[in-house]
Amino acid sequence: MGRYLIKRVLLAIVSIFIVSAITFFVMNAIPGGPFNKEKATSAEAQRILEERYNLDKPIGEQYVLWIKNLAHGDWGVSLHNGRDIWSEITSRFAVSARLGGMAALVAIVLGLILGSIAALTRNRWPDRSIVFFTTLGTAMPSFVLATLLLLIFCLKLGWLPVWSSSSPNYVLPIIALSVYPMAYITRLTKTSMLDSLGQDYVRTAKAKGVPGWKVIFKHALRNALIPVVTYVGPMVAYILTGSMVVENIFTIGGLGSTFVTSITNRDYTLIMAVTLFLAILMVIANLLTDIAYKLIDPRITFE
Amino acid sequence: MKKKLVAVLLAASMAFGLTACGNKDDSANNAANNAGNNTNVENTEAAGGSDAAEGTEAGAGAENAGGSALNSDTGILYINLASEPDYLDPALNSSVDGGCLAVNSFAGLYTYDSTGALIPQLATDMPEVSEDGTVYTVKLKESQWSNGDPLTAQDFVYSWNRVINPDTTADYAYLFDVIARNGDALAVETPDDYTMVITLNSPCPYFNDLMAFPTFFPVHQASVEAADTEVPGTWAQEAGFVCNGAYTLESWNHDESMVYVKNPNYYDAENVTMDELHFMLSADDTAIYAAYNAGDLDYIDTVPTDEISSLNGVNPEFGILDNLGTYYVGFNVNDPLFDGKTVEEAAKMRQAMNLLIDRQFIVENVGQSGQVAADSFVPLGMADGNGGEFKQADTSYYDAQSTGALMVEDAKALFEEAGYSFTDNGDGTYAIDPAINMTYLTNDGSGHIAAAESMQQDFAVLGINMEIKSEDWNVFLENRKNGNFTIAREGWLADYNDPINMLELFTSDSGNNDMQLGKGSGESAPDWSDYDALIKEIRNTTDFAARVDLLHQAEDMLMETGAVIPLYYYNDIYMQKPNVDGIYATVFGMKYFMYATKN
Numbered sequence: 001m002g003r004y005l006i007k008r009v010l011l012a013i014v015s016i017f018i019v020s021a022i023t024f025f026v027m028n029a030i031p032g033g034p035f036n037k038e039k040a041t042s043a044e045a046q047r048i049l050e051e052r053y054n055l056d057k058p059i060g061e062q063y064v065l066w067i068k069n070l071a072h073g074d075w076g077v078s079l080h081n082g083r084d085i086w087s088e089i090t091s092r093f094a095v096s097a098r099l100g101g102m103a104a105l106v107a108i109v110l111g112l113i114l115g116s117i118a119a120l121t122r123n124r125w126p127d128r129s130i131v132f133f134t135t136l137g138t139a140m141p142s143f144v145l146a147t148l149l150l151l152i153f154c155l156k157l158g159w160l161p162v163w164s165s166s167s168p169n170y171v172l173p174i175i176a177l178s179v180y181p182m183a184y185i186t187r188l189t190k191t192s193m194l195d196s197l198g199q200d201y202v203r204t205a206k207a208k209g210v211p212g213w214k215v216i217f218k219h220a221l222r223n224a225l226i227p228v229v230t231y232v233g234p235m236v237a238y239i240l241t242g243s244m245v246v247e248n249i250f251t252i253g254g255l256g257s258t259f260v261t262s263i264t265n266r267d268y269t270l271i272m273a274v275t276l277f278l279a280i281l282m283v284i285a286n287l288l289t290d291i292a293y294k295l296i297d298p299r300i301t302f303e
Numbered sequence: 304m305k306k307k308l309v310a311v312l313l314a315a316s317m318a319f320g321l322t323a324c325g326n327k328d329d330s331a332n333n334a335a336n337n338a339g340n341n342t343n344v345e346n347t348e349a350a351g352g353s354d355a356a357e358g359t360e361a362g363a364g365a366e367n368a369g370g371s372a373l374n375s376d377t378g379i380l381y382i383n384l385a386s387e388p389d390y391l392d393p394a395l396n397s398s399v400d401g402g403c404l405a406v407n408s409f410a411g412l413y414t415y416d417s418t419g420a421l422i423p424q425l426a427t428d429m430p431e432v433s434e435d436g437t438v439y440t441v442k443l444k445e446s447q448w449s450n451g452d453p454l455t456a457q458d459f460v461y462s463w464n465r466v467i468n469p470d471t472t473a474d475y476a477y478l479f480d481v482i483a484r485n486g487d488a489l490a491v492e493t494p495d496d497y498t499m500v501i502t503l504n505s506p507c508p509y510f511n512d513l514m515a516f517p518t519f520f521p522v523h524q525a526s527v528e529a530a531d532t533e534v535p536g537t538w539a540q541e542a543g544f545v546c547n548g549a550y551t552l553e554s555w556n557h558d559e560s561m562v563y564v565k566n567p568n569y570y571d572a573e574n575v576t577m578d579e580l581h582f583m584l585s586a587d588d589t590a591i592y593a594a595y596n597a598g599d600l601d602y603i604d605t606v607p608t609d610e611i612s613s614l615n616g617v618n619p620e621f622g623i624l625d626n627l628g629t630y631y632v633g634f635n636v637n638d639p640l641f642d643g644k645t646v647e648e649a650a651k652m653r654q655a656m657n658l659l660i661d662r663q664f665i666v667e668n669v670g671q672s673g674q675v676a677a678d679s680f681v682p683l684g685m686a687d688g689n690g691g692e693f694k695q696a697d698t699s700y701y702d703a704q705s706t707g708a709l710m711v712e713d714a715k716a717l718f719e720e721a722g723y724s725f726t727d728n729g730d731g732t733y734a735i736d737p738a739i740n741m742t743y744l745t746n747d748g749s750g751h752i753a754a755a756e757s758m759q760q761d762f763a764v765l766g767i768n769m770e771i772k773s774e775d776w777n778v779f780l781e782n783r784k785n786g787n788f789t790i791a792r793e794g795w796l797a798d799y800n801d802p803i804n805m806l807e808l809f810t811s812d813s814g815n816n817d818m819q820l821g822k823g824s825g826e827s828a829p830d831w832s833d834y835d836a837l838i839k840e841i842r843n844t845t846d847f848a849a850r851v852d853l854l855h856q857a858e859d860m861l862m863e864t865g866a867v868i869p870l871y872y873y874n875d876i877y878m879q880k881p882n883v884d885g886i887y888a889t890v891f892g893m894k895y896f897m898y899a900t901k902n
Contacts, residue, residue: 031777031778031781031782032775032777032778032780032781033777033781036777036780036781036784037397037474037780038780039397039474039815040784040813040814040815041472041474041814042474042476042477042814043814044469045469045472045473045474045476048469048470048472049472052534077533077534080389081389081390081536081540082390082533082534082535082536082537082540083537083540088557091557092557147589150589150590150593151593154593154597155593155596155597158372158597161594161597161599162590162593162594162597162599163560163583163585163590163594163599163600164560164599165381165560165561165562165581165582165583168556168559168560247558248585248586248587248590249587249589249590250590251558251559251560251583251584251585251587251590251594252558252559253387253556253557253558253559253584254558257558258558264775264776264777265777266777
């Protein structure tokens with residue numbers, strides 16, 4: 001296990017390094033630049049800005065400089081507005097993670113419960129209605145759902161504000177973010193739960209007189225979790241980094257919209273930082289997923 | 304292991320994948336944020352992105368039978384202007400929305416009242432101007448910064464010199480070009496703490512207006528020097544910075560909200576009627592419009608494009624403000640389309656296409672908010688720098704009401720003079736020989752594309768084939784600036800009230816001369832040295848009456864090339880709750896909220 005982890009971490013570092021290189025060179029290859037404005041920046045200002053941010057140097061040298069600064073913990077400043085990248089990213093991530101964390105929790109808990117219920121009541125009305133709603137949930141894009149929620153709860157019913165400077169509403173964005181993963185987890189849980197309920201060890205447990213709830217939670221659900229965990233790892237990483245659509249509709253200053261605006265602004269330092277951040281998060285999520293496999297199913301080995 | 308690597312690489316590639324789907328919203332975002340001009344108009348036009356705008360108004364009346372919902376906080380005004388501002392430092396801001404924040408939280412020497420008249424702000428009176436018009440003496444009131452420090456003439460001198468320092472890289476530094484220099488510094492003397500003596504290079508009819516422009520507002524030297532160690536503007540990137548205007552920024556949740564509270568040290572604090580301004584930071588017009596209808600906002604200046612026609616003239620909360628600016632189309636004069644033509648022939652081709660455009664259709668069906676079809680480049684209502692209005696009834700270049708179908712014959716004649724021939728298709732359309740195929744360059748945005756489609760049909764009457772290419776905002780700006788286009792959408796909102804602000808765009812050395820006038824060596828491109836000389840003469844002339852004539856000459860020269868095709872003059876829409884009163888705006892798009900009342 002220890003050796004495996006070291007190997008994984010080293011590989012992760014290599015992957016992240018490769019991601020950074022690809023992002024850096026592709027980002028510089030796409031047309032446009034960080035200082036393009038409708039009212040043109042003067043040639044002199046353009047020159048000073050390029051010099052300040054090392055954009056006047058050959059592209060390879062720029063990359064080496066960037067890596068060097070990063071090694072010293074310096075993420076640089078935004079080319080667009082001069083804000084410190086590290087504090088920008090961490091404050092945005094705090095917002096996205098709080099929102100995404102709650103949404104992921106809701107999705108996992110409800111998904112497992114609904115999935116189990118559906119499996120246990122197969123082809124009866126609870127199962128039928130759960131299948132109906134999960135199909136709806138997976139089919140509806142988040143922006144449609146978000147707008148619908150806005151229309152019903154903010155405008156028709158007036159229960160929640162669309163926007164508030166004092167008490168931002170997190171209920172609707174959490175629903176908008178969690179419905180799809182919840183529906184997906186429900187379906188995964190149901191399928192694999194049905195599969196494990198038919199297994200010999202479940203029958204054995206029942207035959208031995210193990211109580212019904214224990215059969216379900218200890219024997220069936222636990223084994224049904226593996227496909228769910230495979231999905232949940234990357235899903236959590238994805239949801240934590242924010243969704244541009246949901247953030248825009250509910251006016252939330254998270255990482256998702258920052259990511260997209262950084263690209264349209266060609267804010268090179270910010271693009272690099274957000275991509276790297278996302279890549280690290282993905283790598284960690286995948287690593288945790290693998291460790292979770294092992295914890296759930298001792299038969300899985302890392303060799 | 305390979306799978307993991309692929310997953311990580313996919314994460315990276317998302318960065319680029321996302322540009323494709325993020326474009327629509329972001330061009331709006333961008334236009335609002337960093338386009339120095341016409342942001343408001345861009346905002347409404349470009350943000351057609353959100354598909355689910357319909358229905359939001361259905362719930363509007365649910366709470367309040369008489370109209371949309373109102374909120375009852377009479378001391379707080381809830382506003383949306385745009386998304387996150389890039390800079391609150393008035394020296395570095397170059398957006399109209401940022402300018403609105405600046406006029407409410409900073410004070411300059413002069414400002415505008417609700418009638419649009421220039422009035423003293425920190426100055427005691429209008430400036431005393433020397434006989435030759437080059438020396439301005441301004442007396443200052445005694446006033447304070449928000450932290451209680453005294454504000455003196457030296458603060459202005461420091462702030463102005465900071466703007467022109469190349470390391471500040473201020474976009475609007477060129478506005479200070481009218482002031483003479485002592486070496487690297489501006490020729491501004493301070494005989495005492497409350498007197499400024501400003502020497503200009505030559506008489507400038509709009510210098511008083513400049514002194515009311517946010518770039519000329521003072522900044523607090525100690526704060527700036529303490530925070531701006533690495534990059535300029537850092538001192539005003541978080542709430543709590545020192546300013547001298549009606550409001551100070553109390554809190555700022557990035558991309559969510561800003562809370563401005565009344566500044567007790569503001570020189571005119573006793574007359575400030577609104578206690579707090581709360582800004583929603585969003586460019587998503589569906590969300591903004593929903594927040595307005597739900598009563599969470601009192602004032603917005605963008606609505607979903609689809610809603611404009613159902614609001615304009617129907618809902619009394621919907622209003623229109625005049626702006627000084629022109630939405631236009633430009634030709635790249637060095638484009639291969641004009642190869643082999645003489646200067647005159649190329650100009651005739653462009654003028655012919657100008658006549659084919661049905662402006663009234665575009666105004667009514669695309670603009671939709673009562674814009675005036677343009678028949679000149681300098682916008683309607685602009686001052687002439689000599690006490691009058693520049694645009695008069697007899698200074699139109701064509702009849703803007705009847706361009707389009709009524710002028711097909713005139714356009715055809717011009718094309719024939721340029722060496723083209725036509726065959727009648729028998730259905731009112733013609734085939735042109737040799738064929739003309741060109742591409743129209745625009746940024747994403749339903750309004751821009753709809754206008755382009757309208758022109759596409761107008762041109763097709765004479766058999767001209769125009770394709771429409773819409774690009775991501777950033778790429779669009781780059782291609783347009785570098786002349787990588789034949790015909791492109793353009794727009795300019797004036798920064799100050801003088802025609803030179805519109806006409807100087809086209810000097811050979813201007814960074815905004817997208818039409819590439821004077822920049823190429825093509826035989827069909829007009830010789831532009833006369834225009835450059837004329838603009839120079841206008842800048843140096845001391846006789847303001849003669850200056851008006853020279854300005855008209857410059858506009859004539861520009862319009863003669865046909866490179867610039869004005870479509871309409873900009874205006875700006877807004878919605879305001881019926882219980883709110885006293886908000887006013889200038890023709891430059893600056894909005895003043897401090898004297899507003901709410902009941």
